Amino acid sequence: MKIAFIGLGNMGGGMAANLVKAGHQVSAFDLSEEALARAEENGCRTFRTVPDALAGAEAVVTMLPNGGIVKAVYTADVIAKAPAGALFLDCSTIDLATAREVAELAEEAGYHMVDAPVSGGIAAANGGTLTFMVGGSDAAFEKAKVVLEPMAKAVIHAGAIGSGQVAKMCNNMLLAIHMIGTCEALALAEKAGLDPQKFYEISSKSTGYNWSLNDYTPAPGIGAKSPADNDYQGGFASALMLKDLRLAMTGAQTAGATVPLGEHATKIYEAFVEAGNDGRDFGAIFTTL
Numbered sequence: 198m199k200i201a202f203i204g205l206g207n208m209g210g211g212m213a214a215n216l217v218k219a220g221h222q223v224s225a226f227d228l229s230e231e232a233l234a235r236a237e238e239n240g241c242r243t244f245r246t247v248p249d250a251l252a253g254a255e256a257v258v259t260m261l262p263n264g265g266i267v268k269a270v271y272t273a274d275v276i277a278k279a280p281a282g283a284l285f286l287d288c289s290t291i292d293l294a295t296a297r298e299v300a301e302l303a304e305e306a307g308y309h310m311v312d313a314p315v316s317g318g319i320a321a322a323n324g325g326t327l328t329f330m331v332g333g334s335d336a337a338f339e340k341a342k343v344v345l346e347p348m349a350k351a352v353i354h355a356g357a358i359g360s361g362q363v364a365k366m367c368n369n370m371l372l373a374i375h376m377i378g379t380c381e382a383l384a385l386a387e388k389a390g391l392d393p394q395k396f397y398e399i400s401s402k403s404t405g406y407n408w409s410l411n412d413y414t415p416a417p418g419i420g421a422k423s424p425a426d427n428d429y430q431g432g433f434a435s436a437l438m439l440k441d442l443r444l445a446m447t448g449a450q451t452a453g454a455t456v457p458l459g460e461h462a463t464k465i466y467e468a469f470v471e472a473g474n475d476g477r478d479f480g481a482i483f484t485t486l
């Protein structure tokens with residue numbers, strides 16, 4: 198397929214490269230000259246404007262920082278400018294209202310669209326092992342799978358448009374809660390006189406099992422290799438976790454849901470980010486304990 202890829206940051210760059218590896222023709226756009234240069238090295242054709250990148254595209258993939266930018270790009274540069282019949286796939290993590298609004302505008306203009314946020318982080322984006330949670334019609338999902346599978350270990354149809362964003366905000370709220378709890382338990386074990394490595398060996402095989410402990414251990418030198426072993430550099434920035442938590446809080450308020458642990462996790466990450474830790478991996482919350 199001929200695919201236009203808009204947004205070549207930490208996640209998008211690796212995703213576009215994997216589409217090229219799968220044999221797709223990728224026309225890429227980003228505001229960053231450095232990102233464009235990397236994309237070109239990875240086999241993408243690069244362009245200086247979005248409309249130029251859209252020429253002849255059968256699918257348009259976007260990976261952008263927030264809902265405001267997603268809406269601006271689609272309304273100004275994609276809808277009505279992409280070829281008729283092109284499929285739109287927004288892989289950004291954004292608020293539910295914007296995701297539904299942009300999809301409605303696309304549908305009104307005659308395009309199919311899915312929201313397809315991801316889980317897995319930079320390493321998974323580079324390795325083609327992301328999990329995609331996809332919202333959209335059955336027909337749009339079937340078309341989207343062809344585009345998403347070269348970048349994925351799993352592509353799951355969450356439901357109607359917007360369902361992908363609901364899944365993402367709930368998943369990352371749960372992840373934040375798990376991470377804070379994991380850090381508290383590791384710190385408590387050590388302060389109470391238990392070797393943290395022994396605690397890891399026990400809890401990772403007991404009912405305390407969770408991804409943050411078993412696969413992304415936030416304490417240096419213990420358990421799974423993670424950004425904790427690199428001074429919390431790389432991985433999933435705390436500022437991005439805070440962004441996702443705030444999206445979840447907005448979603449909870451809109452839905453009338455009660456999320457006391459989500460609210461508390463949000464306050465913890467707000468304080469951590471405001472203290473200057475926005476670029477550190479979200480597992481660095483361990484250092485506050």
